[in-house]
Amino acid sequence: MGERKNREIEIDKAMAPPIGTMLVAGEYIVPQDLDFALEHQKYSKGLIGDILVRMGAVDPTELNRVLNIQKIITRR
Secondary structure (H helix, E strand, O other): OHHHHHHHHHHHHHOOOOHHHHHHHOOOOOHHHHHHHHHHHHHHOOOHHHHHHHHOOOOHHHHHHHHHHHHHHHHO
16 A cells, blocks of 8 residues: 555656746746747757746746745655
């Protein structure tokens, strides 16, 4: 029974939403900003959050707020 519970926790961690999805859902950015950043990431290999901050699409403080929420979700 303990093995089953551990497996469920691992599944929950795998299901944590990507940061870009969370930023769109929280209305910190618009979907077009995410699309542009994802396209840019193909060439720059940078982190989506960093790209969005450089673009001016999201404030670094707001990004950190959402990153902290993402960390909480993945700890479950």
